[in-house]
Amino acid sequence: MTMIAYDRLPVLVEGVRTPFLDSAGAYSPLMSYELGAKAIAGLVQKSAVDTGKLGLVVMGTVLHEINTTNVARECMLAAGLPSTIPAYTVAMAGISPSVGVANICDMIALGRMDMGIAGGTENFSDVPVRLSQNVRRSLMKIRQSRSTRDRLAVLGSLRPRDLLLDVPTSSDFTTKLTMGEACEAMVRKFGMTREASDAFAAASHARAVAATDAGFYREQILPVTVAGMTVTEDNTARRDTTPETLARLKPVFDRESGIITAGNSSRFSDGAGAVLLSSMGAARAAGHAVKAVIRDYQFAGVDSLEQEMLLGPAMTIPRLLQRNGLNFADVDAWEIHEAFATQVLINRACLASEAFVAERFGTGFPHGEIPLEKLNICGGSLSMGNPFAATGVRLLMTAAQRLLRFNQRYAVISTCAGGGLGAAFLLENPDFVKA
């Protein structure tokens, strides 16, 4: 385990998120930065942090909006934070908030700052639709043209198809595969069944409903008022989801022989979240309770974008555990992002395979089974929604809450992401950490 002096240990002090909603819902009137601002303002209020102690704000986003390219800056300014605090935006697909958390933790450990805010914001209800590339280029040429004749010539070169809009899709830029198609490609390579995927998805919904009913998510959810209406809860988990209802759905990404359906996929969602990170010393000095020690993290890229796009957890967890002298059995709480039920199950199978781990990492790296009763026990992205860059905040808070609630020591969070990327974090319950 990396040795960091007790006072400089990076810790999670507080975290809040907006309710996660199916896209095209109540957050439609908002721009993404406004959603992020609500999360930051809510975090500052809930944690009662002295904003004069904040050294940095980092926000992630996947869907970049052209007028707010440094969305972190717009979020924190709109949240009323002092303009003297620097802010930058990170883009690493769905693991963008993890980059902010990792950056701030390292700066804290190195003594470069005491406290910072990391988070993410995503609003799929306000997709940045563009004019076609030919129209965009022509507009630039028209601006530079000196005569009306030149301008008319540019306009005359446009064709009817140039008037089609350029709508962002969930396809990977390099492979052109949607994430669902990429997951079907993983099924062809590694194998997985429809039955197991549906059973996992149904359990995700049942667990999310049970956790919500038990009030588990109240600790992290910040009520949000939009256009006079206050949203207090996620609306993504379904009470009618059972293996039987899921079995009736048709595959959507490979209609002939695929196993991925609307029911065992995550859905496009809107939401934002932010966490307050601190050094242990600064948190204690300011009288903040500590929710988790952020022990370590690992990022990775996959070997094959075509066949292993969403294999991030399998490509990060063995290295994370090995570096910290831990085995799979040492981890009490697992939180793995559920892009698709099938993707979680394939990653789990790879991690259980001695041959897979030896082939990818060499000797001396742990492999092991992640027990389903320790994995995503309060639901996951299938049922909780997946506002890409905000999901990391939910995972972090959920893992920390689980450790404290059940008096457990270690949690591992891991996320796959578009572009064949992955991240994993190791959290430790502060009650187990000696000064």
Ligand SMILES: CC(=O)SCCNC(=O)CCNC(=O)[C@H](O)C(C)(C)COP(=O)(O)OP(=O)(O)OC[C@H]1O[C@@H](n2cnc3c(N)ncnc32)[C@H](O)[C@@H]1OP(=O)(O)O
């Ligand atoms: C790193 C990453 O995170 S990668 C992942 C990134 N995210 C993605 O790529 C998003 C993937 N998801 C999608 O693209 C879309 O959600 C899709 C294509 C799977 C489904 O979209 P839609 O077809 O609009 O889904 P829709 O909500 O209409 O559901 C289709 C049907 O399934 C049913 N259904 C969906 N979910 C469930 C469920 N949990 N339980 C029971 N039935 C369900 C619906 O009720 C609907 O039934 P109906 O036709 O009888 O009304």
